[in-house]
Amino acid sequence: MPTIWFCVVAVMVAVYVVLDGFDLGAGILHPFLAKTDAERRAVLASIGPVWDGNEVWLLAGGGTLYFAFPALYAAGFSGFYLPLMMVLWLLILRGISIEFRNHIDSPVWQPLWDAVFCGASALLAIFFGAALGNVVRGVPLDASGYFFLPLWTDFSTGRNAGILDWYTVLVAVAAFLALAEHGALWIAYKTQGELERRARRAAANLWWGVLVLVVLITLASFSIQPHLKESFGLRPWGYVFPLVAVLGLSMMKLFSGLRGFLGSSVFLTGMLTSVVFGVYPLVLPSNGDPALSLTIDNAAAAPYGLSVGLIWFIPGIALAASYFIYTYRSFAGKVGPQ
Amino acid sequence: MDALTVHRLHFAFTVTFHYLFPQLTMGLALLIVVLKTMALRTGDEHYHRAARFWAKIFAINFAVGVVTGIPMEFQFGTNWARFSKAAGGVIGQTLAMEGVFSFFMESSFLGLFLWGEKRLSPRAHWVSAFLVFAGSWLSGFFIVATDAWMQHPTGYLLAPDGRILLESLWGLLLNPWLFWQYLHNMIAAVVTASFVMASVGAFYLLSRIHEPFGRTFVRTGVIAGTICSLLMLFPTGDQQGKNIAFQQPVTLAAMEGLFQTVNGAPLAIIGQPDMDQRRLDNPLTVPRALSFLTYRRWEAEVKGLDAFPPDTWPDNIPLLYYSYHIMVGLGTIFIAVMVLAAIQLARGAIYTSRPILWTLMLALPFPYIATTAGWITAEVGRQPWLIYGILRTAEGTSARVASGSALFTLIGFMGIYTVLGILFLFLVHREIDHGPEEA
Numbered sequence A: 001m002p003t004i005w006f007c008v009v010a011v012m013v014a015v016y017v018v019l020d021g022f023d024l025g026a027g028i029l030h031p032f033l034a035k036t037d038a039e040r041r042a043v044l045a046s047i048g049p050v051w052d053g054n055e056v057w058l059l060a061g062g063g064t065l066y067f068a069f070p071a072l073y074a075a076g077f078s079g080f081y082l083p084l085m086m087v088l089w090l091l092i093l094r095g096i097s098i099e100f101r102n103h104i105d106s107p108v109w110q111p112l113w114d115a116v117f118c119g120a121s122a123l124l125a126i127f128f129g130a131a132l133g134n135v136v137r138g139v140p141l142d143a144s145g146y147f148f149l150p151l152w153t154d155f156s157t158g159r160n161a162g163i164l165d166w167y168t169v170l171v172a173v174a175a176f177l178a179l180a181e182h183g184a185l186w187i188a189y190k191t192q193g194e195l196e197r198r199a200r201r202a203a204a205n206l207w208w209g210v211l212v213l214v215v216l217i218t219l220a221s222f223s224i225q226p227h228l229k230e231s232f233g234l235r236p237w238g239y240v241f242p243l244v245a246v247l248g249l250s251m252m253k254l255f256s257g258l259r260g261f262l263g264s265s266v267f268l269t270g271m272l273t274s275v276v277f278g279v280y281p282l283v284l285p286s287n288g289d290p291a292l293s294l295t296i297d298n299a300a301a302a303p304y305g306l307s308v309g310l311i312w313f314i315p316g317i318a319l320a321a322s323y324f325i326y327t328y329r330s331f332a333g334k335v336g337p338q
Numbered sequence B: 001m002d003a004l005t006v007h008r009l010h011f012a013f014t015v016t017f018h019y020l021f022p023q024l025t026m027g028l029a030l031l032i033v034v035l036k037t038m039a040l041r042t043g044d045e046h047y048h049r050a051a052r053f054w055a056k057i058f059a060i061n062f063a064v065g066v067v068t069g070i071p072m073e074f075q076f077g078t079n080w081a082r083f084s085k086a087a088g089g090v091i092g093q094t095l096a097m098e099g100v101f102s103f104f105m106e107s108s109f110l111g112l113f114l115w116g117e118k119r120l121s122p123r124a125h126w127v128s129a130f131l132v133f134a135g136s137w138l139s140g141f142f143i144v145a146t147d148a149w150m151q152h153p154t155g156y157l158l159a160p161d162g163r164i165l166l167e168s169l170w171g172l173l174l175n176p177w178l179f180w181q182y183l184h185n186m187i188a189a190v191v192t193a194s195f196v197m198a199s200v201g202a203f204y205l206l207s208r209i210h211e212p213f214g215r216t217f218v219r220t221g222v223i224a225g226t227i228c229s230l231l232m233l234f235p236t237g238d239q240q241g242k243n244i245a246f247q248q249p250v251t252l253a254a255m256e257g258l259f260q261t262v263n264g265a266p267l268a269i270i271g272q273p274d275m276d277q278r279r280l281d282n283p284l285t286v287p288r289a290l291s292f293l294t295y296r297r298w299e300a301e302v303k304g305l306d307a308f309p310p311d312t313w314p315d316n317i318p319l320l321y322y323s324y325h326i327m328v329g330l331g332t333i334f335i336a337v338m339v340l341a342a343i344q345l346a347r348g349a350i351y352t353s354r355p356i357l358w359t360l361m362l363a364l365p366f367p368y369i370a371t372t373a374g375w376i377t378a379e380v381g382r383q384p385w386l387i388y389g390i391l392r393t394a395e396g397t398s399a400r401v402a403s404g405s406a407l408f409t410l411i412g413f414m415g416i417y418t419v420l421g422i423l424f425l426f427l428v429h430r431e432i433d434h435g436p437e438e439a
Helices: A002-033 A035-047 A051-068 A070-079 A081-101 A109-137 A166-189 A193-224 A226-235 A235-252 A256-280 A301-328 B003-020 B022-040 B045-078 B081-115 B122-151 B169-173 B178-205 B211-247 B251-255 B289-296 B315-348 B355-363 B365-382 B401-433
Strands: A282-284 B157-158 B165-168 B267-274 B279-286 B386-387
Touching: A002 A035, A002 A051, A002 A109, A002 A166, A002 A301, A035 A081, A035 A109, A035 A166, A035 A193, A051 A070, A051 A081, A051 A282, A051 A301, A051 B045, A051 B081, A070 A081, A070 A282, A070 B045, A070 B081, A081 A109, A081 B022, A081 B267, A081 B401, A109 A166, A109 A193, A166 A193, A166 A256, A166 B157, A193 A226, A193 A235, A193 A256, A226 A235, A226 A256, A226 B169, A235 A256, A256 B211, A301 B081, A301 B165, B003 B022, B003 B045, B003 B365, B003 B401, B022 B045, B022 B178, B022 B211, B022 B365, B045 B081, B045 B211, B045 B279, B045 B401, B081 B122, B081 B165, B081 B169, B081 B386, B122 B169, B122 B178, B122 B386, B165 B315, B178 B211, B178 B315, B178 B355, B178 B365, B211 B251, B211 B289, B211 B315, B211 B355, B251 B315, B251 B365, B267 B289, B315 B365
Parallel strands: none
Antiparallel strands: B157 B165, B267 B279
């Protein structure tokens, strides 16, 4: 039963990254791709009806994590206290920059919110990448199952590591580039004219950066977290996940438009599932004594709660998926001139 | 400051600020459905415009509500880790259900409602407004269910390792505490929205601008406000009082400032709790009324604080006493204002009655104050417990988050929320100033 919920949470996180990822990426790139106010409005119109729903996957994923793995929620959120609070502040700034920008037509008001939107989106991509890096590297869990990490120490990955070390920074850069690419492909898919051409060009250039970083973080991850090699050795069928990522990466290179964007979605899903497959059955590795790691068993809620949860979760998430399909269909196609 | 105090202030500040926004949007969602229904039934463009105007106010409030709401869910883990680890298997259920059942519905259909009027048929647009309302009320249900469980835990088992395990999902969702608390809270949201709508309408009428809309807003606000102000007192407020009297008797004594157990207990209207002398200073009381209201018998015994060990008393009795009295006092005034306005409305005199219009216009902040005071009563009244009778507040914090870190982020939130509050007022003021007329 904990394994089922592990997969559910992993899928929800992947959906969150794919969906909110494109509006984060669009936020990162829009000041550079969209030159006129009309073009910026077109970018915002392409994400306006959906960004809030995309972000709900973070909340719903967080809620699901909370009830399925309370000990992980408690340890992870209090241990990453400072960066998580900064993520909250960035989410606040980003949300209001999208919602408030178009209320006032002014050469002072709009560039201000464009800058906030871009900066907050970029930092969020970096923070999420660093968070993922921390989960792979492991944290200094104590005997009571908690930890507290400083933001940085000496940037080495040892027992004394901070939230930022060379490895987590590398993952952060990779996340930043991958989401920027994802956003570029979204903009190319949803807009037209000069804006679409610039977005395509940006996506083509960013692709090489993504490729280099993917190779680097793959090598680095296997070298600092031996558990990954164990997982893939124990269950070789898991190589399907990295293959999915490679498939997505090649789709991004070969296609543009909807298929390019889907390629990027496949790529992000493949990368994330590779990571969670490699970490399983741990949910938060200890970077000291391996016995202190949080696993799906010692972090899970009691069996009754997990089974009853499945009864409401399946119809609930099916309903949610149907709203998403309906919304995305209602706003399908390219956004018109703004 | 010790870490416990900072963690408590952190949650209190962020949740108080956050709830200024959902209390309007949950109530306003219902009133927008009313306006959209009128538009659909009469085919009158006037009501479509009125709905579009309130949709803009709604959208600004909703955006601030969403961005200030995310930190609430996260804080359970960041600042209250020991509580989360112990109780996450129970209240995680309701919080996850909120995400899965209501947030998806609310956010998807809000996107359609705000961005899709041209793409959807009028009927489909009405449905999207209705589902935004349904989603937001469902969201309120799961949050109040979470709080109700902390006030009066049901459907759980205690494990030997200190964890609190869910025993029955229905026990959690059909908590007897929940029903009246939910209705009391949701109807309060409609009261807030009614006062806001009536206040904007009164402002238009007194300013002699957008007068047709001013009349619609005053009429809608006063009708909904009258019904809901009355429902706040009876039955929801009365029943919620009984919940407290029977399940948290020490909280009742503290709320009422009743230090000594007596037969025929008086109801304090005003007075200041004196914690050193253990008495109410300068009291103005209605003799025996507390006994009657609680037990329907004038001579019934009501237990005072002296009947309970001091380590089970709420830790800030004066704050609890004042917030409770402010809530009840304002609630009473709301009934008076709304009933008077409704009488003038029935006589057809309200649109020219300047005293009523001035009162409605200036009443705007008070439902926010009453609702906030009500929640302070509920939360301070539950102290010293985080989960009533099971887990003390002091035992729920994140042990590894030092008070300095928590203070740093509390100050950060104060700064961001100040900016957010100013921007919010600025934008809402612009929308009200611009009015519902379209260019």
